[in-house]
Amino acid sequence: xxxxxxxxxxxxxxxxxxxxxxxxxxxxxxxxxxxxxxxxxxxxxxxxxxxxxxxxxxxxxxxxxxxxxxxxxxxxxxxxxxxxxxxxxxxxxxxxxxxxxxxxxxxxxxxxxxxxxxxxxxxxxxxxxxxxxxxxxxxxxxxxxxxxxxxxxxxxxxxxxxxxxxxxxxxxxxxxxxxxxxxxxxxxxxxxxxxxxxxxxxxxxxxxxxxxxxxxxxxxxxxxxxxxxxxxxxxxxxxxxxxxxxxxxxxxxxxxxxxxxxxxxxxxxxxxxxxxxxxxxxxxxxxxxxxxxxxxxxxxxxxxxxxxxxxxxxxxxxxxxxxxxxxxxxxxxxxxxxxxxxxxxxxxxxxxxxxxxxxxxxxxxxxxxxxxxxxxxxxxx
Amino acid sequence: xxxxxxxxxxxxxxxxxxxxxxxxxxxxxxxxxxxxxxxxxxxxxxxxxxxxxxxxxxxxxxxxxxxxxxxxxxxxxxxxxxxxxxxxxxxxxxxxxxxxxxxxxxxxxxxxx
Numbered sequence: 001x002x003x004x005x006x007x008x009x010x011x012x013x014x015x016x017x018x019x020x021x022x023x024x025x026x027x028x029x030x031x032x033x034x035x036x037x038x039x040x041x042x043x044x045x046x047x048x049x050x051x052x053x054x055x056x057x058x059x060x061x062x063x064x065x066x067x068x069x070x071x072x073x074x075x076x077x078x079x080x081x082x083x084x085x086x087x088x089x090x091x092x093x094x095x096x097x098x099x100x101x102x103x104x105x106x107x108x109x110x111x112x113x114x115x116x117x118x119x120x121x122x123x124x125x126x127x128x129x130x131x132x133x134x135x136x137x138x139x140x141x142x143x144x145x146x147x148x149x150x151x152x153x154x155x156x157x158x159x160x161x162x163x164x165x166x167x168x169x170x171x172x173x174x175x176x177x178x179x180x181x182x183x184x185x186x187x188x189x190x191x192x193x194x195x196x197x198x199x200x201x202x203x204x205x206x207x208x209x210x211x212x213x214x215x216x217x218x219x220x221x222x223x224x225x226x227x228x229x230x231x232x233x234x235x236x237x238x239x240x241x242x243x244x245x246x247x248x249x250x251x252x253x254x255x256x257x258x259x260x261x262x263x264x265x266x267x268x269x270x271x272x273x274x275x276x277x278x279x280x281x282x283x284x285x286x287x288x289x290x291x292x293x294x295x296x297x298x299x300x301x302x303x304x305x306x307x308x309x310x311x312x313x314x315x316x317x318x319x320x321x322x323x324x325x326x327x328x329x330x331x332x333x334x335x336x337x338x339x340x341x342x343x344x345x346x347x348x349x350x351x352x353x354x355x356x357x358x359x360x361x362x363x364x365x366x367x368x369x370x371x372x373x374x375x376x377x378x379x380x381x
Numbered sequence: 382x383x384x385x386x387x388x389x390x391x392x393x394x395x396x397x398x399x400x401x402x403x404x405x406x407x408x409x410x411x412x413x414x415x416x417x418x419x420x421x422x423x424x425x426x427x428x429x430x431x432x433x434x435x436x437x438x439x440x441x442x443x444x445x446x447x448x449x450x451x452x453x454x455x456x457x458x459x460x461x462x463x464x465x466x467x468x469x470x471x472x473x474x475x476x477x478x479x480x481x482x483x484x485x486x487x488x489x490x491x492x493x494x
Contacts, residue, residue, distance in 0.1 A: 124437070125436055152428035197431070
């Protein structure tokens with residue numbers, strides 16, 4: 001159990017193309033979070049920016065210091081944290097560590113990415129470089145791993161591909177009620193099932209989009225009236241080369257981070273009322289729910305089809321639309337998950353996507369295809 | 382010494398016999414640097430996919446397989462045919478796997494006739 005509380009949140013809409021720079025988007029989200037927390041920049045004692053590749057996407061270095069200058073934060077500890085697609089949650093983790101260590105009492109965390117600032121080919125090449133060199137030589141990409149896992153899952157458990165499409169339909173339906181989501185239109189099962197193939201059996205609607213956006217939170221050690229406690233946050237690495245895992249469906253980093261987070265927060269799966277899961281691909285939502293122990297191996301697809309992970313189900317998953325439909329600006333995603341949980345736990349989410357009276361929420365942010373995972377549990381104090 | 386071995390070679394630790402494919406300088410089990418490479422022979426496809434959205438310099442579509450060899454050495458590599466889960470495969474003739482600044486050549490895996 002930590003003594004860190006989320007006291008303010010704010011984000012930009014995630015978009016397929018935003019003309020703002022990473023600094024501009026980060027600043028916009030930061031002001032919204034500071035305003036929500038009623039905190040002045042001069043009172044911030046540490047700033048932690050989650051960002052994967054601003055230097056590569058738009059030639060920006062020193063983003064954390066530029067942000068402090070833009071906000072008027074002076075004399076604070078400031079750093080930028082890079083953990084590929086889990087950079088956001090890793091920045092939250094760094095902030096909580098700073099608070100727990102007494103090095104900071106009021107932390108501002110900003111996750112940001114402007115993926116469309118680079119040409120599509122350059123962005124694709126950049127992201128494909130996070131795999132092992134021998135995987136890179138074969139042209140392996142993250143969708144490739146997802147396709148391999150999906151093929152194995154469907155065959156192992158004798159599942160129809162429409163079960164994957166159900167994940168996409170659910171998350172797009174949730175995003176339709178989220179004004180910050182990149183996609184705000186529901187899709188049909190048929191649209192998902194007939195969209196162009198990307199990495200068979202996965203299709204376009206099984207994959208998250210390329211996104212621009214920023215998300216920010218304020219963390220404080222002194223609780224406020226509507227502050228949400230960070231019950232626990234922790235991370236775990238997995239293998240770098242995906243094929244070195246003993247089981248193609250195992251993501252050990254997720255299992256370890258989830259287990260540790262639940263132990264640290266003194267909760268079980270049954271105590272979690274809402275979850276934000278790293279659904280960069282539909283198959284990942286299923287695998288991660290199983291690795292986290294919410295479902296036995298091979299059961300998450302049935303639960304999804306049965307509506308258990310829908311807003312009114314037993315365990316609402318990705319009420320804000322997830323990476324799939326809210327969008328996935330790499331460094332911003334992990335922070336956006338915390339924002340969604342905070343809105344849900346404060347009862348601030350729009351009624352159309354509000355989970356009924358949640359007391360605890362879990363967020364899972366994953367780097368690469370499970371190279372690293374960060375799990376956070378938030379609770380109403 | 383492990384960086385430039387052919388793509389159809391794996392590594393074995395001379396001290397403890399541990400085997401692996403994904404390059405590292407030391408054995409992950411006993412930390413020995415006494416390592417030599419060896420050529421992979423026949424393997425079994427565990428799972429496969431055909432990727433249609435490929436990076437620059439990579440063929441499209443790109444059929445890939447996760448293939449398990451003796452000693453539980455498992456790799457992801459390009460397939461030269463429609464081999465799928467359960468099929469036995471071996472390395473074929475050398476071809477270009479990837480073009481561009483970081484080009485790579487090596488054999489693709491093909492089904493045993």
